[in-house]
Amino acid sequence: MYRQVKKYINDRMPFPDDDLEKALLFSDIQYFKKGDYILRAGEQCRFIGFLNYGLIVSTLIDETGKEIPCGFTKNDCFFTYTEGLINNAPSHKHFIALEDCEMLMLQKDKLPLIFSLNPKFETLFTKMLADDLRIALLAEQNIRICSVEERYLHFIETFPDVFNRLPLKYIAGYLGIEPPSLSRLRKRLMKG
Amino acid sequence: MYRQVKKYINDRMPFPDDDLEKALLFSDIQYFKKGDYILRAGEQCRFIGFLNYGLIVSTLIDETGKEIPCGFTKNDCFFTYTEGLINNAPSHKHFIALEDCEMLMLQKDKLPLIFSLNPKFETLFTKMLADDLRIALLAEQNIRICSVEERYLHFIETFPDVFNRLPLKYIAGYLGIEPPSLSRLRKRLMKG
DNA sequence: GTGAGAACTTAACCATGGTTAATTTCTCAG
DNA sequence: CTGAGAAATTAACCATGGTTAAGTTCTCAC
Numbered sequence: 001m002y003r004q005v006k007k008y009i010n011d012r013m014p015f016p017d018d019d020l021e022k023a024l025l026f027s028d029i030q031y032f033k034k035g036d037y038i039l040r041a042g043e044q045c046r047f048i049g050f051l052n053y054g055l056i057v058s059t060l061i062d063e064t065g066k067e068i069p070c071g072f073t074k075n076d077c078f079f080t081y082t083e084g085l086i087n088n089a090p091s092h093k094h095f096i097a098l099e100d101c102e103m104l105m106l107q108k109d110k111l112p113l114i115f116s117l118n119p120k121f122e123t124l125f126t127k128m129l130a131d132d133l134r135i136a137l138l139a140e141q142n143i144r145i146c147s148v149e150e151r152y153l154h155f156i157e158t159f160p161d162v163f164n165r166l167p168l169k170y171i172a173g174y175l176g177i178e179p180p181s182l183s184r185l186r187k188r189l190m191k192g
Numbered sequence: 193m194y195r196q197v198k199k200y201i202n203d204r205m206p207f208p209d210d211d212l213e214k215a216l217l218f219s220d221i222q223y224f225k226k227g228d229y230i231l232r233a234g235e236q237c238r239f240i241g242f243l244n245y246g247l248i249v250s251t252l253i254d255e256t257g258k259e260i261p262c263g264f265t266k267n268d269c270f271f272t273y274t275e276g277l278i279n280n281a282p283s284h285k286h287f288i289a290l291e292d293c294e295m296l297m298l299q300k301d302k303l304p305l306i307f308s309l310n311p312k313f314e315t316l317f318t319k320m321l322a323d324d325l326r327i328a329l330l331a332e333q334n335i336r337i338c339s340v341e342e343r344y345l346h347f348i349e350t351f352p353d354v355f356n357r358l359p360l361k362y363i364a365g366y367l368g369i370e371p372p373s374l375s376r377l378r379k380r381l382m383k384g
Numbered sequence: 385g386t387g388a389g390a391a392c393t394t395a396a397c398c399a400t401g402g403t404t405a406a407t408t409t410c411t412c413a414g
Numbered sequence: 415c416t417g418a419g420a421a422a423t424t425a426a427c428c429a430t431g432g433t434t435a436a437g438t439t440c441t442c443a444c
Contacts, residue, residue: 060336062338068336083326130279133321133328134275137275139332140331140335141252143332143335144262145254145255167390167391167392169390169391169392177431179392180394180433180434181431183392184393187393340401370401370403371421372401372403372404372422374422375422376424378423388441388444389441391441393437394435394438395435397434398431400430401430401431402427404426404427404428407422408422408423410422412419413419
């Protein structure tokens, strides 16, 4: 049950197996069905999750009420809403299961206990925040300076496994275009 | 010379004047002429600055070599490139003075000295990072879900002082459109 | 296997924004 | 004050992407 999360953590910052086991005893496990809301906009995120299997999309609601996909979390990745965790801010986004999900969940009130097990856990936590910042800045840069075509190709290249499990309408939304427009783009790329 | 930065810090987290004075002794002061590069893309940012007066634009370079404005720093605000400060990563952006600038500069190697003066300085530093993350995420959201018109109005409302000091072509670039297109938008808003 | 609904593609039409160039307005050094 | 260069606006043209609707393919529960 803990094999995947242990690998993820050890790949980034090695820990004695004993510490990991103790820390993971504070977590519980939760299942979501395809289509379930994992977190709704307006709700507060009080946990850090690790996705053993499944796929999650986060969506923003625009002024017309339309849901815009703006990010994906796949199996073997951590899942949380950092802003909420740090500042108790309510989520701006919906998080919806696109596949059945199994998630290891650590409630935020357990964090101090884990940090006291081994202070390196707090360093790991900070590292994950810094990664979040880097990713958010890259996402903004990406939107500003890249054409839709470049962003489409970049997405396929960077997340081929996610791409193959995702209905194209989510890709279109993520790129900020409509499905017919994505079809045109794909046709153009086939020919070229 | 330190009045403004002291006010900025005390507004967010009050410090004994003595600690602030000692900390600020580690800083030096630097002047930039309109048009000067404060930091070039590829260079590493090794300081935290506080802008006593002036205006700075940050720009990204797209695939055609065009410079895209993506942010502004005005007087009485802190200035740095967070990614570089934390991870020693080179800047992705140019930072250019749009007006003559006076900047208080604290070299990054002085940070541990200041943190040891009063540990609350480290808390303040972390708070500034968390703010950076919040702003980056909001910027991405803003681009994804708001129309150009909304973003234009939002910019005027949020940064009226910056708007009034800024040639419109920078606003156009920041919004991701060309100057003629911004002219059309402004004309439409006049009539409506 | 079959049928219903979702996903994807295609086509036709239209509105919006890019591009270019001309014109006007602004700014500031001399 | 004057003239040169930058900034902003305007107009005309064109390419691109949104919209709608129709048609095709896919998926999956029964």
